[in-house]
Amino acid sequence: MSLVHREVFERLEHFYDSVPRDVAHVEEYGGLVLFVRNGAGWPFYARPRPGAAEPPNAADVTAVRERQRALGIPEAFEWVHENHPDLLPVARSAGLAVLEAPLMVLDPDALPSAETLSDVPVRLADPGSPEFGRDVATQRAVAAIGFAAPGTALGDAGPVARDAAVVALTPRRVDEERAQAEIGRRAFALAETADEGALAGGMAMRVDDVAEIAGIATLPVARRRGLAAAVTAALARHLLDSGTGLVFLSAGSEEIARVYLRAGFRRLGTACIAEPAPVTA
Ligand SMILES: CC(C)(COP(=O)(O)OP(=O)(O)OC[C@H]1O[C@@H](n2cnc3c(N)ncnc32)[C@H](O)[C@@H]1OP(=O)(O)O)[C@@H](O)C(=O)NCCC(=O)NCCS
Structure with missing residues (x-):
């Protein structure tokens, strides 16, 4: 090494x-x-x-x-x-x-702008906005629906399923998330259209000058249009612009790693994620 x-x-x-x-x-x-x-x-x-x-x-x-x-x-x-x-x-x-x-690390020179990856605009949740708590809840709902349909295939679940999955944060949680976002330790991104609302999302966690992008998910109905790559690139750009020196993520599979490759990430190693093995009869 x-x-x-x-x-x-x-x-x-x-x-x-x-x-x-x-x-x-x-x-x-x-x-x-x-x-x-x-x-x-x-x-x-x-x-x-x-x-x-x-x-x-x-x-x-x-x-x-x-x-x-x-x-x-x-x-x-x-x-x-x-x-x-x-x-x-x-x-x-x-x-x-x-x-x-x-386990993939951003090559800043390879980071494309989000607009080149998808025609759906991506925005960062603004901690100064009254909508901030709702944006965080929406990002979580998109993640819940997205991760419930693993893999990268298109599917039926869309905005109706997302709206049914929204769980409003308590005022205290909103304050906690806002405080973290204001000091740059958290960021939340949504790709959304005026008609359909948020179709993809993701978040970032930062400690000192290192940040991890996580929770990237696209509603099954909106997959294979570049939304996840655009959300990832928008978060990475935000992190770099706010002084983060090292941006990384772990991809759920080799197939998903291709999404991040297009957003400027390169494989560095392997993140091991373990849970109990299924019990076989
Ligand atoms: C993985 C996931 C986030 C990808 O979301 P997505 O928005 O479909 O991703 P993208 O559109 O950026 O890329 C997916 C594919 O669409 C292709 N694509 C992108 N834009 C396209 C376009 N305009 N037309 C046709 N295909 C396109 C990409 O090339 C890619 O193809 P590939 O699989 O052959 O590499 C989504 O499938 C998901 O939510 N999965 C479940 C949750 C999950 O696993 N999240 C990742 C955890 S690490």
Whole structure:
């Protein structure tokens, strides 16, 4: 591995360890840490413990899984393979199914403008706008409908399904999200038309000068028109323009990685995303 790549992997490691700490507390299990969210919201994963003397072992994985079950949260684990190459066989032997997702980093010189990728305009949610909370709820609804139809194929679900999936944020959550957006730690993007509303969306999380783009999704009815690539490019441009030095994401499959390739991202490594393997009869 080159020195440049080593340095990028170290920044990613710091990012993954930092991003949950504002809103979660940390429990340690040998070579693993489990982030347990304080209050309501999307539950976090467990990951390797920074500075651990020993790499995580199967007993650590089992201990975390017991705790996750007791807390009623998903038995989820995430790590960067290049930083923890020993964990993949350990996780599998401990009964986890591991998705090896392409880990991609933005090449700023290869970033196209969103307008060249799709004729549907993309806008960033404005934290100063009274519509901000509704925009965040809409981005989540688009993600809920999009991820419910995995893969990249067209489908039937569209604006009606999206509207039925909108869950309004409490005023307190809106204030929290707004505060994060105002200091540049969060960004939300929507591709929308005047007639149909939001058809695709995504968000970004930033810590210092590193940001991850996540939750990219397009309503099945609006797929294969360049919307996801445009949303990704718009978020990446916003992040670069606000001083982010390293923008990355993980793609759910090799097929989905092609979307991000067109938005200027290049494969650097592998993000491992693990959950319990299905039980076979
Ligand atoms: C993955 C996903 C976000 C892609 O959304 P999308 O808006 O359809 O993506 P794009 O339109 O940018 O690209 C998809 C395909 O359409 C093609 N395309 C883009 N614009 C096009 C156009 N104007 N005409 C014809 N085809 C076009 C792209 O070349 C790409 O083709 P490929 O699969 O052969 O590479 C969407 O399928 C989805 O929501 N999936 C479920 C959730 C998910 O997995 N999200 C990603 C997590 S990492």
